[in-house]
Amino acid sequence: MSNTALNITPTTEDSQFVRFWNEVLASKFIRFKHILVGGLSRHSEAVFPTLPVHPGDHVLDVGCGFGDTAIRLAELVGPSGRVVGVDCCEAFLDYARAEVRTRGLTNVCFVRADAETALPTNQFDFVFARFGTMFFANPVAGMRNMRKALRPGGRMVHIVWRDRADNPWLSMAKDVVLRYLPSPGTDALTCGPGPFSMANEAVVRAMMTSAGYDRIEFRRVDAPVMVGKDVDDAIAFQLAIGPAGEVFREAGALAESKRTDIESALAAAINGQKTAADGVVMDSSSWVISAINPQ
Template sequence: MTQTGPEALKGEDWAGEMGERWLASLDRFESMIAPIGTALLERAGYQPGERVLDLGCGGGATTLAIAEAVGPGGAALGLDVAPMLIARAKERAAAAGSAARFVCSDAATAQLDEPPFDRLFSRFGSMFFEAPVPAFTNLRTLLKPGARIDLAVWAHPRDNLWMMEVMGVVRQHVEIPPAVPRAPGPFAFEDLGYLEEVLTGAGFSGMDVATYAGLQPVGGPGATPDEATDFVLASMAVGRVLAEEGAGVRDSARADLAAMFTRHHRAGEGVMLPCKVWLVTAHA
Protein backbone atom coordinates (compact mmCIF):
# COMPACT_ATOMS: atom_id res chain seq x y z
CA MET A 1 0.00 0.00 0.00
CA THR A 2 1.31 3.40 -0.95
CA GLN A 3 1.37 6.10 1.68
CA THR A 4 -0.14 9.45 0.76
CA GLY A 5 0.55 12.75 2.50
CA PRO A 6 -2.02 14.63 4.56
CA GLU A 7 -2.70 17.09 1.72
CA ALA A 8 -3.77 14.31 -0.63
CA LEU A 9 -7.49 14.91 -0.36
CA LYS A 10 -7.43 18.65 0.17
CA GLY A 11 -8.56 19.30 -3.39
CA GLU A 12 -10.91 22.16 -2.51
CA ASP A 13 -9.59 24.43 -5.26
CA TRP A 14 -13.03 25.34 -6.45
CA ALA A 15 -11.72 28.12 -8.68
CA GLY A 16 -9.50 25.54 -10.38
CA GLU A 17 -9.37 21.75 -10.34
CA MET A 18 -12.47 21.00 -8.27
CA GLY A 19 -14.52 23.49 -10.25
CA GLU A 20 -13.42 21.80 -13.46
CA ARG A 21 -14.26 18.37 -12.03
CA TRP A 22 -17.72 19.58 -10.98
CA LEU A 23 -18.34 21.13 -14.41
CA ALA A 24 -17.25 17.97 -16.24
CA SER A 25 -19.86 15.91 -14.37
CA LEU A 26 -22.36 18.68 -13.68
CA ASP A 27 -25.50 16.75 -14.58
CA ARG A 28 -24.51 13.74 -12.48
CA PHE A 29 -23.49 15.88 -9.50
CA GLU A 30 -26.68 17.91 -9.60
CA SER A 31 -28.98 14.93 -10.06
CA MET A 32 -27.33 13.22 -7.07
CA ILE A 33 -28.13 16.08 -4.70
CA ALA A 34 -31.28 17.44 -6.35
CA PRO A 35 -33.66 15.91 -3.74
CA ILE A 36 -31.67 17.58 -0.97
CA GLY A 37 -31.88 20.91 -2.76
CA THR A 38 -35.62 20.44 -3.17
CA ALA A 39 -36.00 19.73 0.54
CA LEU A 40 -34.04 22.86 1.45
CA LEU A 41 -36.04 24.99 -1.00
CA GLU A 42 -39.29 23.68 0.47
CA ARG A 43 -38.05 24.45 3.98
CA ALA A 44 -37.04 27.96 2.89
CA GLY A 45 -40.44 28.61 1.29
CA TYR A 46 -39.46 31.61 -0.80
CA GLN A 47 -42.18 34.14 -1.57
CA PRO A 48 -42.69 36.51 -4.52
CA GLY A 49 -40.72 39.71 -4.13
CA GLU A 50 -37.94 38.37 -1.89
CA ARG A 51 -34.30 39.05 -2.66
CA VAL A 52 -32.21 35.89 -2.23
CA LEU A 53 -28.45 35.32 -2.32
CA ASP A 54 -27.47 31.75 -3.32
CA LEU A 55 -24.06 30.97 -1.79
CA GLY A 56 -21.89 28.46 -3.65
CA CYS A 57 -24.43 28.22 -6.45
CA GLY A 58 -22.32 25.97 -8.68
CA GLY A 59 -24.01 25.48 -12.04
CA GLY A 60 -26.96 27.59 -10.95
CA ALA A 61 -29.76 25.03 -10.68
CA THR A 62 -30.92 26.23 -7.27
CA THR A 63 -30.60 29.89 -8.26
CA LEU A 64 -32.87 29.28 -11.24
CA ALA A 65 -35.43 27.63 -8.95
CA ILE A 66 -35.25 30.53 -6.51
CA ALA A 67 -35.70 33.05 -9.33
CA GLU A 68 -38.88 31.29 -10.37
CA ALA A 69 -40.19 31.31 -6.79
CA VAL A 70 -39.52 34.99 -6.09
CA GLY A 71 -40.81 36.14 -9.47
CA PRO A 72 -40.08 39.35 -11.36
CA GLY A 73 -40.57 41.46 -8.23
CA GLY A 74 -37.79 39.63 -6.41
CA ALA A 75 -34.18 38.80 -7.14
CA ALA A 76 -32.03 35.66 -7.20
CA LEU A 77 -28.27 36.16 -7.29
CA GLY A 78 -25.93 33.17 -7.44
CA LEU A 79 -22.45 33.61 -5.96
CA ASP A 80 -19.59 31.18 -6.56
CA VAL A 81 -15.80 31.30 -6.61
CA ALA A 82 -15.55 29.01 -9.67
CA PRO A 83 -15.51 31.03 -12.92
CA MET A 84 -16.26 28.02 -15.11
CA LEU A 85 -19.39 27.21 -13.09
CA ILE A 86 -20.59 30.80 -13.13
CA ALA A 87 -20.14 30.85 -16.92
CA ARG A 88 -22.27 27.70 -17.23
CA ALA A 89 -24.89 29.13 -14.86
CA LYS A 90 -25.17 32.27 -16.99
CA GLU A 91 -25.60 30.14 -20.11
CA ARG A 92 -28.38 28.18 -18.42
CA ALA A 93 -30.18 31.32 -17.28
CA ALA A 94 -30.03 32.81 -20.77
CA ALA A 95 -31.31 29.60 -22.34
CA ALA A 96 -34.18 29.42 -19.84
CA GLY A 97 -35.06 33.10 -20.11
CA SER A 98 -34.55 33.33 -16.36
CA ALA A 99 -33.99 36.56 -14.42
CA ALA A 100 -31.43 34.78 -12.22
CA ARG A 101 -28.09 36.58 -12.10
CA PHE A 102 -24.63 35.33 -11.22
CA VAL A 103 -21.41 36.77 -9.82
CA CYS A 104 -18.01 35.09 -9.57
CA SER A 105 -16.44 36.07 -6.26
CA ASP A 106 -15.13 34.63 -3.01
CA ALA A 107 -18.04 34.88 -0.59
CA ALA A 108 -15.61 35.29 2.31
CA THR A 109 -14.69 38.75 1.08
CA ALA A 110 -17.31 39.62 -1.57
CA GLN A 111 -18.72 43.14 -1.57
CA LEU A 112 -21.66 43.34 -3.95
CA ASP A 113 -23.03 46.44 -5.59
CA GLU A 114 -26.52 45.32 -4.58
CA PRO A 115 -29.22 46.30 -2.09
CA PRO A 116 -29.14 44.02 0.97
CA PHE A 117 -30.79 40.63 0.60
CA ASP A 118 -33.82 39.33 2.48
CA ARG A 119 -32.57 35.74 2.48
CA LEU A 120 -29.46 33.60 2.02
CA PHE A 121 -29.51 30.04 0.66
CA SER A 122 -26.73 27.49 0.33
CA ARG A 123 -26.88 23.86 -0.76
CA PHE A 124 -23.46 22.53 0.27
CA GLY A 125 -21.69 25.82 -0.46
CA SER A 126 -20.88 26.99 3.06
CA MET A 127 -18.41 24.39 4.39
CA PHE A 128 -15.20 25.35 2.60
CA PHE A 129 -14.18 28.64 4.23
CA GLU A 130 -10.65 28.67 5.64
CA ALA A 131 -11.86 31.12 8.31
CA PRO A 132 -15.63 30.54 8.66
CA VAL A 133 -16.45 33.17 11.30
CA PRO A 134 -15.01 36.09 9.28
CA ALA A 135 -16.59 34.66 6.13
CA PHE A 136 -20.06 34.46 7.66
CA THR A 137 -19.54 37.87 9.22
CA ASN A 138 -18.93 39.22 5.72
CA LEU A 139 -22.01 37.45 4.40
CA ARG A 140 -24.11 39.03 7.12
CA THR A 141 -23.12 42.48 5.79
CA LEU A 142 -24.85 41.53 2.52
CA LEU A 143 -28.14 40.80 4.31
CA LYS A 144 -30.88 42.89 5.86
CA PRO A 145 -31.14 42.85 9.66
CA GLY A 146 -33.18 39.82 10.64
CA ALA A 147 -32.62 38.11 7.28
CA ARG A 148 -33.04 34.34 7.34
CA ILE A 149 -30.37 31.94 6.11
CA ASP A 150 -31.03 28.35 5.00
CA LEU A 151 -28.07 25.98 4.70
CA ALA A 152 -27.70 22.33 3.75
CA VAL A 153 -24.55 20.73 5.21
CA TRP A 154 -23.49 17.11 5.40
CA ALA A 155 -23.96 15.37 8.75
CA HIS A 156 -21.31 13.05 10.21
CA PRO A 157 -19.46 10.82 7.72
CA ARG A 158 -20.62 7.69 9.58
CA ASP A 159 -24.15 8.60 8.48
CA ASN A 160 -23.07 9.20 4.88
CA LEU A 161 -22.18 5.77 3.59
CA TRP A 162 -22.11 7.09 0.00
CA MET A 163 -18.79 8.65 1.01
CA MET A 164 -17.58 6.20 3.67
CA GLU A 165 -17.97 3.11 1.48
CA VAL A 166 -15.93 4.81 -1.25
CA MET A 167 -13.24 5.82 1.23
CA GLY A 168 -13.18 2.31 2.67
CA VAL A 169 -12.33 0.89 -0.74
CA VAL A 170 -9.80 3.59 -1.57
CA ARG A 171 -7.98 3.08 1.73
CA GLN A 172 -7.37 -0.54 0.74
CA HIS A 173 -5.08 0.82 -1.98
CA VAL A 174 -3.77 4.18 -0.72
CA GLU A 175 -3.07 5.24 2.83
CA ILE A 176 -5.09 8.38 3.51
CA PRO A 177 -4.92 10.16 6.88
CA PRO A 178 -8.15 10.63 8.83
CA ALA A 179 -10.00 13.87 8.20
CA VAL A 180 -9.22 16.73 10.57
CA PRO A 181 -12.37 17.72 12.49
CA ARG A 182 -13.72 21.19 11.63
CA ALA A 183 -11.27 21.57 8.73
CA PRO A 184 -12.69 23.12 5.54
CA GLY A 185 -14.34 20.45 3.45
CA PRO A 186 -17.63 18.59 2.91
CA PHE A 187 -17.94 17.56 6.58
CA ALA A 188 -16.71 20.78 8.21
CA PHE A 189 -20.08 21.31 9.91
CA GLU A 190 -20.91 17.72 10.84
CA ASP A 191 -20.80 18.93 14.48
CA LEU A 192 -23.83 21.18 14.92
CA GLY A 193 -22.35 22.63 18.08
CA TYR A 194 -19.42 23.90 16.06
CA LEU A 195 -21.70 25.30 13.36
CA GLU A 196 -23.68 27.16 16.00
CA GLU A 197 -20.41 28.60 17.38
CA VAL A 198 -19.54 29.82 13.89
CA LEU A 199 -22.93 31.36 13.22
CA THR A 200 -23.14 32.97 16.66
CA GLY A 201 -19.62 34.32 16.29
CA ALA A 202 -20.65 35.89 12.98
CA GLY A 203 -23.70 37.57 14.49
CA PHE A 204 -26.44 35.08 13.56
CA SER A 205 -28.90 33.68 16.09
CA GLY A 206 -31.81 31.30 16.57
CA MET A 207 -30.27 28.30 14.82
CA ASP A 208 -32.83 25.60 14.07
CA VAL A 209 -32.12 22.25 12.42
CA ALA A 210 -34.13 19.68 10.52
CA THR A 211 -32.71 16.36 9.34
CA TYR A 212 -32.78 15.03 5.81
CA ALA A 213 -32.02 11.32 5.51
CA GLY A 214 -32.38 9.15 2.45
CA LEU A 215 -30.56 7.19 -0.20
CA GLN A 216 -28.01 8.95 -2.38
CA PRO A 217 -27.81 7.84 -6.05
CA VAL A 218 -24.04 7.77 -6.60
CA GLY A 219 -23.35 9.04 -10.10
CA GLY A 220 -26.95 10.13 -10.48
CA PRO A 221 -30.28 8.28 -10.66
CA GLY A 222 -30.11 5.14 -12.79
CA ALA A 223 -26.30 4.96 -12.90
CA THR A 224 -24.84 1.49 -13.34
CA PRO A 225 -22.04 0.32 -11.03
CA ASP A 226 -19.53 1.04 -13.79
CA GLU A 227 -20.96 4.52 -14.37
CA ALA A 228 -20.87 5.25 -10.63
CA THR A 229 -17.25 4.09 -10.52
CA ASP A 230 -16.27 6.26 -13.48
CA PHE A 231 -18.01 9.20 -11.82
CA VAL A 232 -16.05 8.77 -8.58
CA LEU A 233 -12.71 8.41 -10.37
CA ALA A 234 -13.33 11.36 -12.70
CA SER A 235 -15.05 13.76 -10.33
CA MET A 236 -14.03 13.23 -6.72
CA ALA A 237 -10.69 14.09 -5.12
CA VAL A 238 -9.96 10.40 -4.47
CA GLY A 239 -9.84 9.88 -8.23
CA ARG A 240 -6.89 12.25 -8.49
CA VAL A 241 -5.14 10.51 -5.59
CA LEU A 242 -5.51 7.11 -7.22
CA ALA A 243 -4.39 8.43 -10.61
CA GLU A 244 -1.20 9.75 -9.01
CA GLU A 245 -0.40 6.22 -7.79
CA GLY A 246 -0.27 4.82 -11.31
CA ALA A 247 -2.42 2.66 -13.56
CA GLY A 248 -1.99 -0.54 -11.54
CA VAL A 249 -3.27 0.95 -8.28
CA ARG A 250 -6.04 2.84 -10.06
CA ASP A 251 -7.24 -0.21 -11.99
CA SER A 252 -7.25 -2.39 -8.89
CA ALA A 253 -9.21 0.22 -6.94
CA ARG A 254 -11.58 0.64 -9.85
CA ALA A 255 -12.44 -3.06 -9.81
CA ASP A 256 -13.07 -2.98 -6.07
CA LEU A 257 -15.25 0.15 -6.34
CA ALA A 258 -17.32 -1.43 -9.10
CA ALA A 259 -17.80 -4.57 -7.00
CA MET A 260 -18.88 -2.50 -3.98
CA PHE A 261 -21.31 -0.45 -6.06
CA THR A 262 -22.75 -3.64 -7.54
CA ARG A 263 -23.76 -4.72 -4.04
CA HIS A 264 -25.68 -1.46 -3.61
CA HIS A 265 -27.23 -1.31 -7.07
CA ARG A 266 -31.02 -1.32 -7.36
CA ALA A 267 -32.58 -2.03 -10.73
CA GLY A 268 -34.27 1.06 -12.11
CA GLU A 269 -32.88 3.29 -9.34
CA GLY A 270 -29.11 3.18 -9.52
CA VAL A 271 -26.36 2.79 -6.92
CA MET A 272 -28.15 3.77 -3.73
CA LEU A 273 -26.28 4.49 -0.49
CA PRO A 274 -27.47 6.22 2.70
CA CYS A 275 -26.92 9.92 3.26
CA LYS A 276 -27.75 12.36 6.06
CA VAL A 277 -27.88 16.13 5.85
CA TRP A 278 -28.54 18.96 8.30
CA LEU A 279 -31.00 21.59 7.02
CA VAL A 280 -30.05 24.63 9.09
CA THR A 281 -31.90 27.92 9.59
CA ALA A 282 -30.73 31.02 11.45
CA HIS A 283 -31.28 34.79 11.36
CA ALA A 284 -29.01 37.79 10.95
Protein backbone atom coordinates (compact mmCIF):
# COMPACT_ATOMS: atom_id res chain seq x y z
CA MET A 1 0.00 0.00 0.00
CA SER A 2 1.50 3.34 -1.02
CA ASN A 3 0.85 6.66 0.66
CA THR A 4 -0.25 8.11 -2.67
CA ALA A 5 -2.81 5.37 -3.20
CA LEU A 6 -4.16 6.02 0.27
CA ASN A 7 -4.37 9.77 -0.34
CA ILE A 8 -2.51 10.58 2.87
CA THR A 9 -0.31 13.64 2.92
CA PRO A 10 2.69 13.07 5.21
CA THR A 11 3.34 15.83 7.73
CA THR A 12 5.79 18.41 6.35
CA GLU A 13 5.40 21.38 8.73
CA ASP A 14 5.16 20.50 12.40
CA SER A 15 3.15 22.31 15.04
CA GLN A 16 4.73 23.22 18.37
CA PHE A 17 3.15 20.16 19.99
CA VAL A 18 4.39 17.82 17.25
CA ARG A 19 7.91 19.22 17.54
CA PHE A 20 7.79 18.64 21.29
CA TRP A 21 6.79 15.02 20.78
CA ASN A 22 9.61 14.43 18.31
CA GLU A 23 12.35 16.44 20.01
CA VAL A 24 11.64 15.78 23.70
CA LEU A 25 9.22 12.95 24.33
CA ALA A 26 10.07 10.42 21.61
CA SER A 27 13.33 9.26 23.22
CA LYS A 28 11.64 8.95 26.62
CA PHE A 29 8.79 6.89 25.18
CA ILE A 30 11.25 4.63 23.39
CA ARG A 31 13.14 4.07 26.64
CA PHE A 32 9.90 2.92 28.30
CA LYS A 33 8.40 1.10 25.33
CA HIS A 34 8.14 -2.04 27.47
CA ILE A 35 5.65 -0.21 29.72
CA LEU A 36 3.79 1.77 27.10
CA VAL A 37 3.18 -1.29 24.94
CA GLY A 38 3.29 -4.20 27.36
CA GLY A 39 1.99 -2.31 30.37
CA LEU A 40 -1.10 -1.03 28.59
CA SER A 41 -1.85 -4.36 26.92
CA ARG A 42 -4.34 -5.25 29.64
CA HIS A 43 -6.53 -2.33 28.51
CA SER A 44 -6.24 -3.48 24.91
CA GLU A 45 -7.21 -7.03 25.85
CA ALA A 46 -10.33 -5.69 27.58
CA VAL A 47 -11.34 -3.65 24.53
CA PHE A 48 -10.30 -5.48 21.36
CA PRO A 49 -12.81 -8.35 21.58
CA THR A 50 -15.65 -5.81 21.39
CA LEU A 51 -14.36 -3.67 18.52
CA PRO A 52 -16.66 -3.52 15.45
CA VAL A 53 -13.95 -4.73 13.07
CA HIS A 54 -14.52 -7.44 10.48
CA PRO A 55 -12.49 -9.34 7.87
CA GLY A 56 -11.99 -7.20 4.79
CA ASP A 57 -12.46 -3.88 6.59
CA HIS A 58 -10.31 -0.85 5.89
CA VAL A 59 -9.10 0.60 9.20
CA LEU A 60 -7.26 3.76 10.27
CA ASP A 61 -5.32 3.75 13.56
CA VAL A 62 -4.70 7.34 14.74
CA GLY A 63 -1.76 7.94 17.06
CA CYS A 64 -0.61 4.38 16.46
CA GLY A 65 2.72 4.83 18.26
CA PHE A 66 4.85 1.70 18.09
CA GLY A 67 2.24 -0.04 15.94
CA ASP A 68 1.02 -2.71 18.35
CA THR A 69 -2.65 -1.78 18.00
CA ALA A 70 -2.40 -1.43 14.22
CA ILE A 71 -0.91 -4.91 14.03
CA ARG A 72 -3.72 -6.29 16.18
CA LEU A 73 -6.23 -4.61 13.88
CA ALA A 74 -4.46 -6.07 10.84
CA GLU A 75 -4.96 -9.52 12.32
CA LEU A 76 -8.69 -8.80 12.69
CA VAL A 77 -9.23 -7.55 9.13
CA GLY A 78 -7.20 -10.38 7.61
CA PRO A 79 -5.45 -10.47 4.23
CA SER A 80 -8.48 -9.03 2.40
CA GLY A 81 -8.49 -5.93 4.63
CA ARG A 82 -6.00 -3.15 5.21
CA VAL A 83 -4.83 -1.05 8.14
CA VAL A 84 -3.10 2.33 8.03
CA GLY A 85 -1.39 3.61 11.16
CA VAL A 86 -0.60 7.31 11.46
CA ASP A 87 1.49 9.05 14.10
CA CYS A 88 3.37 12.33 14.36
CA CYS A 89 6.60 10.67 15.58
CA GLU A 90 8.75 9.08 12.90
CA ALA A 91 10.86 7.34 15.55
CA PHE A 92 7.81 5.40 16.76
CA LEU A 93 6.91 4.40 13.21
CA ASP A 94 10.40 3.01 12.63
CA TYR A 95 9.67 0.44 15.35
CA ALA A 96 6.23 -0.25 13.88
CA ARG A 97 7.61 -0.86 10.38
CA ALA A 98 10.34 -3.12 11.71
CA GLU A 99 7.78 -5.25 13.55
CA VAL A 100 5.65 -5.53 10.42
CA ARG A 101 8.66 -6.69 8.42
CA THR A 102 9.50 -9.27 11.10
CA ARG A 103 5.97 -10.63 10.98
CA GLY A 104 5.78 -10.53 7.19
CA LEU A 105 2.51 -8.61 7.18
CA THR A 106 1.37 -7.05 3.91
CA ASN A 107 -1.97 -5.52 4.94
CA VAL A 108 -0.67 -2.75 7.23
CA CYS A 109 1.43 0.36 6.62
CA PHE A 110 2.46 3.44 8.57
CA VAL A 111 2.57 7.13 7.67
CA ARG A 112 3.89 10.11 9.62
CA ALA A 113 0.98 12.55 9.72
CA ASP A 114 -0.76 14.97 12.07
CA ALA A 115 -4.37 13.88 12.49
CA GLU A 116 -5.41 17.45 13.25
CA THR A 117 -4.34 18.66 9.82
CA ALA A 118 -3.97 15.77 7.35
CA LEU A 119 -6.07 12.62 7.08
CA PRO A 120 -7.62 10.93 4.05
CA THR A 121 -11.34 11.31 3.43
CA ASN A 122 -14.09 8.74 2.91
CA GLN A 123 -11.76 5.74 2.83
CA PHE A 124 -12.25 3.70 5.99
CA ASP A 125 -14.85 1.47 7.61
CA PHE A 126 -13.41 1.97 11.08
CA VAL A 127 -11.18 4.54 12.78
CA PHE A 128 -9.46 3.77 16.07
CA ALA A 129 -7.32 5.66 18.58
CA ARG A 130 -5.90 4.36 21.86
CA PHE A 131 -4.87 7.07 24.31
CA GLY A 132 -4.08 9.58 21.57
CA THR A 133 -7.00 11.96 21.14
CA MET A 134 -6.45 13.46 24.64
CA PHE A 135 -3.35 15.17 23.24
CA PHE A 136 -5.07 16.96 20.35
CA ALA A 137 -4.42 20.71 20.64
CA ASN A 138 -7.73 21.19 18.80
CA PRO A 139 -9.76 18.08 19.68
CA VAL A 140 -12.82 19.02 17.65
CA ALA A 141 -10.72 19.50 14.51
CA GLY A 142 -8.85 16.25 15.10
CA MET A 143 -11.99 14.22 15.70
CA ARG A 144 -13.71 15.87 12.74
CA ASN A 145 -10.84 14.73 10.51
CA MET A 146 -11.21 11.23 11.92
CA ARG A 147 -14.92 11.28 11.09
CA LYS A 148 -14.27 12.55 7.57
CA ALA A 149 -11.87 9.66 7.05
CA LEU A 150 -14.82 7.31 7.53
CA ARG A 151 -17.22 6.22 4.86
CA PRO A 152 -20.90 7.03 5.52
CA GLY A 153 -22.05 4.81 8.36
CA GLY A 154 -18.48 4.01 9.37
CA ARG A 155 -17.65 3.67 13.05
CA MET A 156 -14.97 5.14 15.27
CA VAL A 157 -13.73 4.12 18.70
CA HIS A 158 -11.26 6.03 20.83
CA ILE A 159 -9.99 5.18 24.30
CA VAL A 160 -9.17 7.94 26.77
CA TRP A 161 -8.31 8.07 30.46
CA ARG A 162 -11.04 8.82 32.97
CA ASP A 163 -10.66 10.97 36.11
CA ARG A 164 -7.40 11.42 37.99
CA ALA A 165 -8.93 9.76 41.06
CA ASP A 166 -9.54 6.60 39.02
CA ASN A 167 -6.01 6.57 37.61
CA PRO A 168 -3.53 6.52 40.49
CA TRP A 169 -0.89 5.11 38.14
CA LEU A 170 -0.65 8.65 36.72
CA SER A 171 -1.95 10.92 39.48
CA MET A 172 -0.23 9.46 42.53
CA ALA A 173 3.31 10.17 41.34
CA LYS A 174 2.44 13.76 40.44
CA ASP A 175 1.03 14.33 43.92
CA VAL A 176 4.28 13.04 45.41
CA VAL A 177 6.50 15.16 43.17
CA LEU A 178 4.47 18.31 43.90
CA ARG A 179 5.44 17.99 47.56
CA TYR A 180 8.97 18.92 46.48
CA LEU A 181 8.59 20.97 43.29
CA PRO A 182 6.34 23.77 41.98
CA SER A 183 3.65 23.21 39.39
CA PRO A 184 4.72 23.95 35.81
CA GLY A 185 4.04 27.53 34.74
CA THR A 186 1.67 28.59 32.00
CA ASP A 187 4.64 28.86 29.62
CA ALA A 188 5.74 25.25 30.20
CA LEU A 189 6.59 23.17 27.16
CA THR A 190 3.91 20.52 26.82
CA CYS A 191 2.72 17.63 24.67
CA GLY A 192 -0.82 19.02 24.49
CA PRO A 193 -3.87 19.16 26.75
CA GLY A 194 -2.80 16.04 28.65
CA PRO A 195 -3.99 12.57 29.65
CA PHE A 196 -7.11 13.71 31.53
CA SER A 197 -8.39 16.26 29.03
CA MET A 198 -11.20 13.93 27.92
CA ALA A 199 -12.19 12.55 31.31
CA ASN A 200 -15.46 14.50 31.44
CA GLU A 201 -18.21 12.65 29.55
CA ALA A 202 -20.39 15.72 28.97
CA VAL A 203 -17.51 17.77 27.58
CA VAL A 204 -16.33 15.02 25.24
CA ARG A 205 -19.86 14.29 24.08
CA ALA A 206 -20.23 17.96 23.15
CA MET A 207 -16.89 17.90 21.31
CA MET A 208 -17.88 14.84 19.31
CA THR A 209 -21.29 16.28 18.49
CA SER A 210 -19.56 19.42 17.20
CA ALA A 211 -17.27 17.18 15.14
CA GLY A 212 -20.35 15.68 13.46
CA TYR A 213 -20.66 12.25 15.09
CA ASP A 214 -23.91 10.45 15.87
CA ARG A 215 -24.84 7.64 18.29
CA ILE A 216 -22.09 8.55 20.75
CA GLU A 217 -21.68 5.96 23.51
CA PHE A 218 -19.39 5.74 26.55
CA ARG A 219 -18.31 2.53 28.27
CA ARG A 220 -16.12 2.44 31.36
CA VAL A 221 -13.25 -0.05 31.46
CA ASP A 222 -11.23 -0.68 34.61
CA ALA A 223 -8.00 -2.60 34.14
CA PRO A 224 -4.62 -2.89 35.85
CA VAL A 225 -1.55 -1.45 34.15
CA MET A 226 2.07 -2.44 34.60
CA VAL A 227 4.08 0.68 35.51
CA GLY A 228 7.54 -0.86 35.77
CA LYS A 229 9.50 -4.11 35.86
CA ASP A 230 10.36 -3.23 39.46
CA VAL A 231 10.19 -0.21 41.77
CA ASP A 232 13.29 1.45 40.29
CA ASP A 233 11.91 1.08 36.78
CA ALA A 234 8.55 2.50 37.89
CA ILE A 235 10.24 5.52 39.48
CA ALA A 236 12.27 6.23 36.36
CA PHE A 237 9.14 5.93 34.23
CA GLN A 238 7.17 8.38 36.38
CA LEU A 239 9.95 10.98 36.35
CA ALA A 240 10.30 10.79 32.57
CA ILE A 241 6.74 10.58 31.24
CA GLY A 242 3.31 11.78 32.23
CA PRO A 243 2.13 14.42 34.74
CA ALA A 244 4.90 13.73 37.29
CA GLY A 245 7.49 13.74 34.51
CA GLU A 246 6.27 17.14 33.30
CA VAL A 247 6.62 18.64 36.80
CA PHE A 248 10.10 17.16 37.19
CA ARG A 249 11.26 18.20 33.71
CA GLU A 250 10.05 21.79 34.03
CA ALA A 251 11.69 22.24 37.44
CA GLY A 252 15.11 21.70 35.83
CA ALA A 253 18.07 22.10 38.21
CA LEU A 254 15.80 22.35 41.24
CA ALA A 255 14.38 18.91 40.44
CA GLU A 256 17.84 17.39 40.09
CA SER A 257 18.88 18.86 43.44
CA LYS A 258 15.94 17.12 45.08
CA ARG A 259 16.06 13.91 43.04
CA THR A 260 17.19 11.69 45.94
CA ASP A 261 14.35 12.82 48.21
CA ILE A 262 11.79 12.59 45.41
CA GLU A 263 12.90 9.10 44.41
CA SER A 264 12.74 7.95 48.04
CA ALA A 265 9.20 9.31 48.40
CA LEU A 266 8.12 7.67 45.15
CA ALA A 267 9.66 4.37 46.24
CA ALA A 268 7.62 4.46 49.45
CA ALA A 269 4.42 5.16 47.49
CA ILE A 270 5.07 2.59 44.77
CA ASN A 271 6.08 -0.11 47.25
CA GLY A 272 2.52 0.00 48.53
CA GLN A 273 1.14 -1.07 45.16
CA LYS A 274 0.40 -4.55 43.87
CA THR A 275 3.03 -6.65 42.14
CA ALA A 276 2.70 -9.29 39.47
CA ALA A 277 5.04 -11.67 37.71
CA ASP A 278 5.91 -8.97 35.17
CA GLY A 279 6.30 -6.03 37.56
CA VAL A 280 4.53 -3.33 39.55
CA VAL A 281 0.81 -3.08 38.82
CA MET A 282 -1.56 -0.20 39.53
CA ASP A 283 -5.24 0.54 38.94
CA SER A 284 -6.44 2.51 35.94
CA SER A 285 -9.74 3.44 34.33
CA SER A 286 -10.65 4.54 30.82
CA TRP A 287 -13.58 5.50 28.64
CA VAL A 288 -14.14 3.50 25.47
CA ILE A 289 -16.06 5.96 23.33
CA SER A 290 -17.79 4.87 20.13
CA ALA A 291 -19.74 6.77 17.48
CA ILE A 292 -20.70 6.67 13.81
CA ASN A 293 -20.28 8.95 10.83
CA PRO A 294 -23.87 9.67 9.78
CA GLN A 295 -23.02 11.36 6.48
